[in-house]
Amino acid sequence: MKRLAALLAMLMIAGCTQLTRETPNEDLIRAHPERFVVITLHNADAMPSARAGSSPRDYGAATPYGLAPTTRATAHQIARYYKMTPVREWPIALLSIHCIVFEMNDGDTQPDLLRRLRSDARVESAQPLNAFVTLGRADKTPYDDPYIGLQGSLATMGVPQAHALSRGKGVSIAVIDTGVDTSHADFAGSHISVSNFTGQRLRPAAHGTAVTGIIAATGGNRLGIVGVAPEADVHALAACWSPPANPSQAVCDSFTLALALANAIELKANIVNLSLGGPSDPLLRRLVEHGLARNMIVVAALPTTGEAAGFPSEIPGVVVVDAVGHGHTARDVLLAPGTDVLTLISPNGYDFVSGSSMAAANVSGGIALLLSHRVKPAEVRDLLVQTTPVGDSINLCAALASRQVNPQHCQPTVSRASRSD
Known part of the structure; x- marks a missing residue:
């Protein structure tokens, strides 16, 4: 025996x-x-x-x-x-x-x-x-100080007014990107968990920190900036890494992205932010379709070609986003601020960043505000389209106001902040 x-x-x-x-x-x-x-x-x-x-x-x-x-x-x-x-x-x-x-x-x-x-x-x-790249731009700007009052992207989307109704509480967002510098002072008090799928030691990088900062920077702390959805729960799923020669960019591959996507589905994330793009990928497509079938909202950045081609933007049901003003003519693409968006950089700094990656982050945060205010996942995209003028940025204030019996709580018309060089 x-x-x-x-x-x-x-x-x-x-x-x-x-x-x-x-x-x-x-x-x-x-x-x-x-x-x-x-x-x-x-x-x-x-x-x-x-x-x-x-x-x-x-x-x-x-x-x-x-x-x-x-x-x-x-x-x-x-x-x-x-x-x-x-x-x-x-x-x-x-x-x-x-x-x-x-x-x-x-x-x-x-x-x-x-x-x-x-x-x-x-x-x-x-x-x-397959290899994939994040879709931010490393624009050179004369700014090297934390211009806190210059978050024009928030005013463009009506976020200050929208925050009177919703700040993203109870909504979870999976940010599949590089590692995030969660030690940044403007993340203190935010709800961020970190997982690593890169197969190497986790290294915070510029792209993931910038994207997550746009979504989840802590508000009301008398420091820095405020995220679009500062009370949302963010799962920072590191699947990309920055090449030493270009730390502002990042690359991923089919396997690491598959790991992160499956984890996002298992975590039952309400939103998945994919500020990246690359060739068509059958395995990754199957995973995204699996998430979409479970009412997960997948937000993707439009490739720099201006066409919704390749993974993930070509997949039906994915919310594809470009920066307002890029002039692309791809159909069924939402627009959001993606040029000179103020966000977080490491260590404990702030800078203006650009690219459809940042526009996608703005939309992911905005969708969290809608879901937190009991908008159903199947209604989100149509609501944003219906309340957005053709060729203009989404307006979260207008989207939320359209669902209110008393729309004065959130006026759809907001002033546009701008900055001069």
Whole structure:
């Protein structure tokens, strides 16, 4: 009996281990994503997995690994047959699949390998390891001081008047971006939690700090600026990182974004802010569609081309945002302030930033005000469109006023603040 118990214990331990693999070369992944592919395998018979991103080695503490024995065996077979090396993996319980990033054999080309993998009946899907970039602009401005009174974006959107009715309380926003400098004094008292899906030590970066500052900077603290939704709960999900040569920008990949998106869905975030863009990505699209089906509102920044193409802006149901004044003609795009928006920089500073990334952050914060005021998710986009003049920025004051029996609480017409250089 003791021998049987010991044997069962050994089998259980073996069943919880993941694929044997070398330590991932994260530098190689970041420098040459074209040398990697992402495949998924059916994993319907797995034990319940832990929360997204909690696989034992690279992305969290040791927990049950939710991988069916047959799936594990198939993964080993595919690795041997195609002479590939697994470097990252994770079961996506939401889709009943297991996701693996493989480094290709030096003798293979990515198009040929993907063609063969897609014709393999054991493979559920196969795609490139796509790269994505955040959509802010590193504009040079003469300002290096905290011009607190120059938050023209808030006046443009009617935020001061809207705050009389709603400040985002009870609404959760997942900001999928770089790490955030939560030590900034103007985040003190805000509701921000941080998770890291980059596979490396969490490093606060400019883009995520700026986007989160627009949404959640603490109001009423006699310091700095105020966020659009200062009472919202923000989940800062780090899936991107800044290249040393350009710290104002950031890049991500299919795997890290998938981890963060699944985590946002599991957290039941009301809003997901994706101030980034890149090529079409089947895996990420499936996750976004899964969230949309659960009444999650996904906000995306319009690519710099001015066309709602690629991930995530091409996905039907995603709220696509551009900076007012960019002059783009893409259809069904909301406009919001995205030029010289005052926000937070590290350490403990303030600066003006630009780009559709910042416009998307303004809209995500604005949607939080509407949801907090009991506007239904399915009504949000139509309400913003109906209360916005053609070619102009959304106006949260006007949107909230349209839902009031006594609209004097929030006048739809507000003065526009401006600044001169």
